[in-house]
Amino acid sequence: MPGSSSLHEDALAILRSLTGREEAQFHPGQFEAIEALVARKERALVVQRTGWGKSAVYFIAALLQRRAGAGPALIVSPLLALMRDQVAAAERAGVRAVAINSANATEWRDVEQQLADDTVDVLFVSPERLVNPRFRDEQLPRLVSAMGLLVIDEAHCISDWGHDFRPDYRRIRDLIAELPAGVPVLATTATANARVVADVEEQMGAGGRSVFTLRGPLARASLRLGVLDLGTTWRRVAWLAEHLDSLPGSGIIYCLTVAAADDTAAALAAAGHEVLPYSGRTDAAERLQVEEALKDNRVKALVATSALGMGFDKPDLGFVVHLGAPSSPVAYYQQVGRAGRATESADVLLLPGPEDREIWHYFATNAMPTQARADAVLGELASAGRPLSVPALEARVDLRRTQLELLLKVLAVEGAVAYEQGGWVSTGRQWVYDRERYERIAAARLAEQEAMLTYQRGESCRMAFLTQQLDDPHSAPCGRCDVCTAAWYPTTVTVERMESARATLDRVGVPLAPRATWPSGLDRLGVTVEGKAVKGRIAPDEQVLEGRALARLTDLGWGGRLRELFRSDAEGRPVDEELPPELGAACLRVLKEWDWEQRPVGVAWIPSASRPRLVGTLATGIATAGRLALLGPLWLDPAAGGKGPGSGNSAFRVRDVWQRFAVPPEMGAALASAPGPILLVDDLADSRWTMTVAGRLLRRAGAPAVLPFALASVA
Template structure:
């Protein structure tokens, strides 16, 4: 391997940088060359904490070029998001770096990629952290790659820390990968969002000694720069409700500079906001974790080319998305921490003198923060249930789901956490138990929960502070260079308009008052139900299926969601349906568009809200001039188990628990009324009972659709 003098290294690095950025006069930012030199000349482990737009990717691309010229193997770049991978590959091409990716969207290309690796035609291989634990990749490709690896790069390295626990549990696995690498292989970790606690945590992960006594003894070189973003003009506008926030956006989206990103906290809010803006003539698109991959990529390209005014996005559009001239970032609802907020606003103004950043917080923000925080935390009882169910023979995730009564998404997250902890292992064909002792790290999870509560409080303080907002964010990230920016609304006065047009107010109110969400019927019984004593397998017979149903709204909706969240809040009393809610239900029914009008109303038997369900069913029957023929009867005490579990277990707890005996079922469709639904299995089993009793069709109607 050929070495270069310090002078030669700097000259070669500067030439590569200028080729990368396409400017013959480009110079290194403070700290860039120091990081490159540490990697190329000293083969050290380094952590670079620098603001977005500083040029962290330039460090690893330039270092890769120089090391490849010296005969080193390919760089492995662990990258968390598909959008980020696409940007990184495009940037690599500009610098003459041959970069390829292995991820969930290009499985058809994996064979070609591996062949290119074998021919040494790859300079940078981009992989997701999850790919490192794919059994085939881990056992067939990774060992050879580790032997040849020239450098390991961990992008968005704060995910190694507890702060990123639920975002990417597999990031914690990188510590094990580092121990496997040969001596002298440099490691670079980069991030724009790390306070002192996270920096220390990442340094510890990077500093583990390798199997052959790698460079850990020299310590981790941390290069940390000031996080102030001089181009950003920060502001906070507090408005009374969701209708006011949407009306402000409708009134002023055209005033926002260039094109940008409008962030929301939920998928429903992103979809509904984008729909409203489009209806009022604005070119926008929704972008969420539920958006098709091809549509996401198309939307990113449209934003880069300024073909849309904005993408209305959840956090699915975040780290690494690169549009240097992004003109604004606006939040409808606040992220749960200054760290997350800084990460998202960092998309704006990366290569421009000015960009506007405005936060419109909502009163519902804290409820949404709490929901997501609690949904991601491992539960001891569930974890022990999963470990006990596994043995030496591989069990697939769907089969395991039917054994442990945990839904697929939280089960997959829990399996990842247990895998990283060493209690279970993913192999060909599924999951096995390792047999290693495992104890629930209650102290760790309680500490994470407490830190998140503190971060949430810090975000509330950001909203309310009368001091410089950029300085506040810098202090939140333990940046000791924090100083007043002179540009934010607190430093220079409010730069954003406050008036709201009457037409916009009316349009926003009308949008939020929109009612009616389709409930798709279940068509197939869940896998594994027959193992739990339920004689049901495969497709649900057509004569036992429910028809398409309706809900008044989703619990996460911006408009009616607030009313329903209060109605179903923990501790809220059972009470008859309010005239307002009943009127909204009547509007849903009036717009249903069913093939044949219902001929009767049946109520679900409710143990938690009997007054609500009974009054709702009677109210609908009276207004619709339909006979109310009663409620289904609970059999043997009614359903067992709790909401929110695995489908097979949910079905087993509901099977044959509802009876239509004693009900006079008329010929024609029957409207089945309940308070809320999530898995839809309660409605499915109840509809089956009614169909067996003679109903020609069952049309479910509920107040709230969860999720």
């Protein structure tokens, strides 16, 4: 390799080409990292704040390696949006960059040919590609043998302790161990505390290699932090509606749930603001359009979930507001780091909510595997004797799709299962549930939640607190936040805005789409009719119509009141009470606004083992107010099925409720002569299979139509 002086000149020339600025110079630490990779072939971990220029390090190192005769760099990157921006940035610097991911499957053959022709400098892949059989067997060995540089972007994803742990990232440890001697490795992140750094260093050191770690100061001088506790949801939305235009430039409003993002976007649009929603449910093509609208400043804000995260790059983003707090200061730092990357000042404001803890708990309890779930999956794969797809496994184990997919990734990383053409198989390797490890992780998550509450109390400089949570030795008071100075944001909301926001969020009526097809695998679970398998489309004369729920549990409007109604006591037992009058009035509004083809003539209800008073008073109140025939509850056999609402996936949910209910004779007689639809009432609609199975019984007993109605919908 050329000497250090020559290397610096070559690297600086590439930097100036990358930035398009002839006067560009390296930030402190950038060239040191490049030198470690190119001149000394080291393994380097770079922990630097957002906007420092970590991507410049690996682009420059990759091109210098190529000029020295090495093969292409492999960059493992977690988000498609991130890849798009990075490929475009690489091309501006004359770096030939391509990507292989789920969004460009039609281009894979072209990319493979470019790799075969050695005309690629940088290949971006998602961590999920590392488990793909074809990529793993055909492309990866060739890449490893000729690789000039391995880059692990957003390296905190490797660690159990990282705020955005991803099981597929754990495969990188094995990839590092397979690298030929002399292949440099770079890991980059802006969000790693000491524990994450130690974990990543241990994995990068596979094979006994030392790791060069470069940590810079993480404080962001451009950010002005604040916290404003307004209490109720409508006061928070009213504040945004009143003061959004006073925030600088365009920005992001983060929400904790999809429903909250949709509700907030609708409320702000109704108040005259140019905003768009963005979440994991946003179509992939639409996501790109929405991102471009913000980048081009055609909207004031995107109202987003964490789906708009590491992959989004808008250097002049003027503000980030959180409607509800993330569960850890590290995750919060990562999200607010989107703002002020190329501006002297950007505003960051947190509007915490009383529902935050409940949401944190929900996501935390779904994040890690349990012994029972793992044993069930491993047992089914071992007994199958052939690869099983995820849908096939769903019919055999009592897990929802997202839980099952996450568990399979964890088991695959730990060597207990493998993905082959056609599905998942057991490797036969013994797997032991590491209870101590998962308990430590759970304890760490709780500690992070408490730290987030401490941040909100504002006992010290907010920027210093965040950087201390990242174990930054350079932490110091920022002199800009609302603790160091004073509240830089307005704290009042006019009565008119509050009333307007409350009226907007007071909307009622969530559609409950009818199920039209039975889930696969019911015959394996013993769900049959007269000895025949239940499968395919649900017979038209056994289907229910589209139903309604008062609201979702996650809604900003009625969600909080419903979550309180569905609370449990100190021993974890469901609290059962009569329907509160204000909720009863809201239910009658739903019925009044329901655009049904024919008004119902009677009310039946699904008996509840946990909240019989609630369901009974709801159904009776509706029948009385609407002057409808009160048909009573279905019969309930508590011993049949018995797992109750919220259990498992669709096939297991149907199994649980298939024999659970029956139509009493007196109800059957009334149904046979009913001149119109029957309203079927329940407390909570989760999977909608309880309504589907119970509605089928009413239809078979003679009901001309069934209209499901629930107090709350889970989704």
